[in-house]
Amino acid sequence: xxxxxSDTVMATAxxxxxxxxKLKRRLREETGSRGLSGSQVAVLGHLEREGSKTVTELAxxxxxxxxxxxxxxxxxxxxxxxxGAPHPTDGRRTIxxxxxxxxxxxxxxxxxxxxxxxxxxxxxxxxxEQKRLAAAVELLQRLVEP
Numbered sequence: 315x316x317x318x319x320s321d322t323v324m325a326t327a328x329x330x331x332x333x334x335x336k337l338k339r340r341l342r343e344e345t346g347s348r349g350l351s352g353s354q355v356a357v358l359g360h361l362e363r364e365g366s367k368t369v370t371e372l373a374x375x376x377x378x379x380x381x382x383x384x385x386x387x388x389x390x391x392x393x394x395x396x397x398g399a400p401h402p403t404d405g406r407r408t409i410x411x412x413x414x415x416x417x418x419x420x421x422x423x424x425x426x427x428x429x430x431x432x433x434x435x436x437x438x439x440x441x442x443e444q445k446r447l448a449a450a451v452e453l454l455q456r457l458v459e460p
Contacts, residue, residue, distance in 0.1 A: 344430040353386045366411040
């Protein structure tokens with residue numbers, strides 16, 4: 315009995331999850347996190363995409379306890395990647411933002427990942443496969459858009 319359409323979609327979903335996980339790990343291996351933990355990289359990413367946040371807001375975004383996020387933030391401040399400023403309406407809270415050093419780190423890390431992808435695509439895929447990949451990227455974008 316041939317697989318149903320839903321069986322095919324389920325198999326595609328499982329394969330996509332696996333391959334995207336491998337791609338994410340490979341990008342991390344190729345470019346390295348340059349001494350930062352996954353949690354630290356995630357915090358930098360949130361602040362770069364969404365702007366300044368408090369420790370509480372970052373903890374909620376990452377689904378961790380405020381104390382755990384406090385330790386992550388403290389290490390990033392010590393490394394010179396985050397700076398704090400008093401909250402404009404609540405002096406007990408601190409608003410965290412990226413330093414120029416953090417922005418440079420993010421830019422260099424992103425460039426390294428894109429460079430690895432560019433060269434890998436050129437080397438491993440034929441021109442026809444590169445076109446198919448470009449079309450697949452458009453489909454993947456539709457999956458993640460609201």
